[in-house]
Amino acid sequence: MGRAxxxxxxxxxxxxxxxxxxxxxxxxxxxSRVLTGSKPVSAEPEQxxxxxxxxxxxxxxxxxxxxxxxTTSAVGVVVPDLSNPYFAEVLKGVTxxxxxxxxxxxxxxxxxxxxxxxxAALELSRWADGIVLCSPRMSxxxxxxxxxxxxxxxxxxxRSRGSRIPxxxxxxxxxxxxxxxxxxxxxxxRVAYLRGPAxxxxxxxxxxAVRTAAGSDLEIVQxxxxxxxxxGHRAADAALASGATAVMAFSDYVALGALxxxxxxxxxxxxxxxxxxxxxxxxxxxxxxRLTTVTVDKQDLGRRAWDLFVDTGADGRIGxxxxxxxxxxxxxxxxxxxxARASQRETAGDR
Amino acid sequence: MGRAxxxxxxxxxxxxxxxxxxxxxxxxxxxSRVLTGSKPVSAEPEQxxxxxxxxxxxxxxxxxxxxxxxTTSAVGVVVPDLSNPYFAEVLKGVTxxxxxxxxxxxxxxxxxxxxxxxxAALELSRWADGIVLCSPRMSxxxxxxxxxxxxxxxxxxxRSRGSRIPxxxxxxxxxxxxxxxxxxxxxxxRVAYLRGPAxxxxxxxxxxAVRTAAGSDLEIVQxxxxxxxxxGHRAADAALASGATAVMAFSDYVALGALxxxxxxxxxxxxxxxxxxxxxxxxxxxxxxRLTTVTVDKQDLGRRAWDLFVDTGADGRIGxxxxxxxxxxxxxxxxxxxxARASQRETAGDR
DNA sequence: CGACGGTCGGAAAAGGTTTTCCCTGGCTCC
DNA sequence: GGAGCCAGGGAAAACCTTTTCCGACCGTCG
Numbered sequence: 001m002g003r004a005x006x007x008x009x010x011x012x013x014x015x016x017x018x019x020x021x022x023x024x025x026x027x028x029x030x031x032s033r034v035l036t037g038s039k040p041v042s043a044e045p046e047q048x049x050x051x052x053x054x055x056x057x058x059x060x061x062x063x064x065x066x067x068x069x070x071t072t073s074a075v076g077v078v079v080p081d082l083s084n085p086y087f088a089e090v091l092k093g094v095t096x097x098x099x100x101x102x103x104x105x106x107x108x109x110x111x112x113x114x115x116x117x118x119x120a121a122l123e124l125s126r127w128a129d130g131i132v133l134c135s136p137r138m139s140x141x142x143x144x145x146x147x148x149x150x151x152x153x154x155x156x157x158x159r160s161r162g163s164r165i166p167x168x169x170x171x172x173x174x175x176x177x178x179x180x181x182x183x184x185x186x187x188x189x190r191v192a193y194l195r196g197p198a199x200x201x202x203x204x205x206x207x208x209a210v211r212t213a214a215g216s217d218l219e220i221v222q223x224x225x226x227x228x229x230x231x232g233h234r235a236a237d238a239a240l241a242s243g244a245t246a247v248m249a250f251s252d253y254v255a256l257g258a259l260x261x262x263x264x265x266x267x268x269x270x271x272x273x274x275x276x277x278x279x280x281x282x283x284x285x286x287x288x289x290r291l292t293t294v295t296v297d298k299q300d301l302g303r304r305a306w307d308l309f310v311d312t313g314a315d316g317r318i319g320x321x322x323x324x325x326x327x328x329x330x331x332x333x334x335x336x337x338x339x340a341r342a343s344q345r346e347t348a349g350d351r
Numbered sequence: 352m353g354r355a356x357x358x359x360x361x362x363x364x365x366x367x368x369x370x371x372x373x374x375x376x377x378x379x380x381x382x383s384r385v386l387t388g389s390k391p392v393s394a395e396p397e398q399x400x401x402x403x404x405x406x407x408x409x410x411x412x413x414x415x416x417x418x419x420x421x422t423t424s425a426v427g428v429v430v431p432d433l434s435n436p437y438f439a440e441v442l443k444g445v446t447x448x449x450x451x452x453x454x455x456x457x458x459x460x461x462x463x464x465x466x467x468x469x470x471a472a473l474e475l476s477r478w479a480d481g482i483v484l485c486s487p488r489m490s491x492x493x494x495x496x497x498x499x500x501x502x503x504x505x506x507x508x509x510r511s512r513g514s515r516i517p518x519x520x521x522x523x524x525x526x527x528x529x530x531x532x533x534x535x536x537x538x539x540x541r542v543a544y545l546r547g548p549a550x551x552x553x554x555x556x557x558x559x560a561v562r563t564a565a566g567s568d569l570e571i572v573q574x575x576x577x578x579x580x581x582x583g584h585r586a587a588d589a590a591l592a593s594g595a596t597a598v599m600a601f602s603d604y605v606a607l608g609a610l611x612x613x614x615x616x617x618x619x620x621x622x623x624x625x626x627x628x629x630x631x632x633x634x635x636x637x638x639x640x641r642l643t644t645v646t647v648d649k650q651d652l653g654r655r656a657w658d659l660f661v662d663t664g665a666d667g668r669i670g671x672x673x674x675x676x677x678x679x680x681x682x683x684x685x686x687x688x689x690x691a692r693a694s695q696r697e698t699a700g701d702r
Numbered sequence: 703c704g705a706c707g708g709t710c711g712g713a714a715a716a717g718g719t720t721t722t723c724c725c726t727g728g729c730t731c732c
Numbered sequence: 733g734g735a736g737c738c739a740g741g742g743a744a745a746a747c748c749t750t751t752t753c754c755g756a757c758c759g760t761c762g
Contacts, residue, residue: 016717016718016719017718017719017720018718018719026741026742027741027742027743028718028719028720028742028743029720029721029741029742029743029744030740030741030742031719032719032720032721033720033721033740033741036719036720038720038721039721039739039740039741040739040740041740041741042739042740042741045740045741057500059477060718060719061418061477061717061718061719062477062478063414063415063417063418063423063717063718063719064414064418064717064718064719064720064747065718065719065720066414066417066719066747067412067414067415067418067717067718067719067746067747067748067749068718068719068720068721068746068747069719069720069747070747072414074457074478081443082439082440082442082443082446083436083439083440083443083633083650085434085436085439088433088434088436088439089433089434091433091458092432092433092434092460095433095458095459095460096460096462099459099460104457104475104478105457105458105459106425106455106456106457106458107442107446107456107457107458108446108450108456109443109446109447109450111447124455126410126412126413127413127425127455149408229633229637256634256637257637259637260636260637260638260639263639282434282580283607283634283637285611286580286607286608286610286611286634286638287611287637287638288611288614288639299434367747367748367749368748368749368750369748369749377711377712378711378712378713379712379748379749379750380711380712380713380714380750380751381710381711381712382749383749383750383751384710384711384750384751387749387750389750389751390710390711390751391709391710392710392711393709393710393711396710396711411748411749411750412747412748412749414747414748414749415717415747415748415749415750416748416749416750417717417749418716418717418718418719418747418748418749419716419717419748419749419750419751420717420749420750421717
């Protein structure tokens with residue numbers, strides 16, 4: 001209320017602790033003690049200080065505090081792409097947890113460029129007490145070297161065997177395994193897998209599970225694809241041509257692209273072909289048929305990353321590696337193969 | 352390379368400018384001059400300084416710089432919900448533009464709670480040179496008062512008549528008008544409008560356009576709904592019951608919810624009923640039928656907000672208000688009313 | 703050859719806060 | 733009643749960088 005209301009632009013310089021001290025008739029030290037509670041102050045001066053603070057609208061200068069404390073009360077989050085709801089959710093998880101602990105969140109978007117990750121993290125780490133690195137695409141070597149240059153580093157969805165970098169990661173292998181089990185139980189024997197980006201750590205984790213799951217009664221056809229919905233749209237034809245009765249997509253996004261393509265082609269899901277995703281994004285519940293997928297609580301991922309961040313004290317104590325097991329949710333996009341299309345292959349093969 | 356590699360945890364305290372100066376055999380002033388280029392330094396000491404900087408891995412302490420400069424080189428972005436891809440996109444737009452100008456981005460999520468907006472913005476503004484406030488739900492009065500407490504404030508999707516707050520906003524009215532025109536040209540005369548949150552500024556803007564568009568040959572039935580897909584799912588039945596031949600949803604999200612409900616009920620879109628959204632989110636191109644909607648470049652919104660932020664100098668010069676006109680994209684979810692359902696009403700009405 | 707100007711670099715202050723150290727005054731216990 | 737102790741508050745240092753002011757040195761011109 002009062003003079004500041006008029007937006008004359010001649011904004012008065014922010015009040016400092018010295019202004020408050022003068023106004024309250026005490027020393028700056030006393031003001032600091034009242035505000036931080038670092039040492040008790042008797043009632044009467046405290047009243048005067050509080051009144052002066054309110055009157056001047058004083059708020060301590062964080063730069064000065066940071067300079068003195070040597071800590072910023074901020075965490076940096078580096079993501080490949082904010083447009084991707086997956087990362088947006090993880091960011092939200094971190095931010096909410098951080099807010100709770102009176103920490104600010106800095107964010108950087110690397111635009112999916114692996115080369116930008118290192119610089120973004122390094123730059124952000126100047127302004128933060130540490131970094132949460134989401135699904136880093138950089139090389140293992142680069143990651144290790146980065147970990148030593150940043151005060152605290154926590155990874156999301158990237159575990160590194162050698163270097164001890166705290167991480168929270170989805171158990172992609174378990175997810176793939178549960179999808180494969182589900183499809184085999186439905187009676188599928190030939191599944192097309194729409195592969196993610198070859199360099200992604202999570203794709204490599206899936207590959208291990210795919211190789212384990214494939215066996216005498218389950219053949220898995222690998223189809224190069226990618227991570228976006230247009231990749232899925234593009235790869236759908238190849239999946240169809242492979243003669244598979246079910247398509248396991250790298251992610252929900254990819255699956256939705258494939259679904260759109262199937263729709264265009266008049267291929268019925270799940271009657272003619274089953275389809276699965278990975279991640280359980282919000283849309284997967286809205287398309288028809290609703291997508292069978294594997295569910296990951298992305299905000300929880302962020303929250304856990306924060307917990308790890310806290311655990312990883314600046315004292316060098318190191319957080320551990322947390323693994324989150326995703327859960328299969330069976331919806332409408334998977335069913336037993338009816339032979340509508342499968343029969344073509346089977347009859348052709350049997351004769 | 353070298354000792355820092357070993358993650359012993361005994362991280363050496365960060366090198367200061369004094370360490371560099373000692374290492375290079377010059378004064379701190381010279382180091383500063385080399386790094387900032389504020390004053391020329393002769394070749395030989397410059398070499399020594401650069402070598403020392405590289406050797407020690409020195410990076411200036413931003414807190415100290417901020418303290419001195421009185422500026423933080425950071426912008427705060429306050430959004431209602433990071434899970435909402437709309438806001439995530441706007442955030443991405445701001446972040447990318449800011450990164451370009453060597454600014455950091457701080458983010459706060461208010462969890463859709465109007466009461467949290469003020470505090471979040473105020474808190475963030477301590478650490479930033481200003482705030483970008485996305486779709487604030489707070490009252491006009493609160494907003495005006497906030498604008499005077501924050502060094503620079505830019506709004507996204509909220510214009511305020513009285514106070515001169517720079518803003519970039521979608522012209523919701525124009526969007527609604529173009530949808531109404533489209534539907535009328537197709538031959539619709541009775542449209543159900545699924546309303547957004549009553550308190551939202553963007554809903555009030557839409558309301559003005561709805562009232563203008565409604566006329567003798569276009570009746571618009573208002574149906575309370577909300578802003579999420581489950582709201583749309585829930586409100587779909589009422590829209591159907593209203594006897595409208597077309598449904599205009601508050602947003603794509605709402606429309607997708609309604610679409611899912613129509614699908615459950617076996618109501619064909621657009622044959623039996625037309626459906627439109629607003630925003631053109633990524634999914635709208637993936638569902639079937641693909642959604643007719645109005646397209647907004649959300650990242651561009653963020654970019655423009657940044658431009659306004661830059662324009663709004665701390666000198667009190669004030670950015671203007673930018674209006675972005677959305678464009679109609681006609682896809683598969685709208686068509687001329689065939690009478691499949693409409694006939695029920697028309698025959699009933701005509702007799 | 704001397705004086706002046708220009709260039710380069712160092713010393714020091716400033717920026718706002720916290721915290722340590724110290725002093726003073728009042729209370730308690732002997 | 734005196735001495736010692738405790739609590740409360742003030743002065744000042746420290747945090748790290750930038751920038752202003754100033755001094756010194758070198759080169760050039762008169």
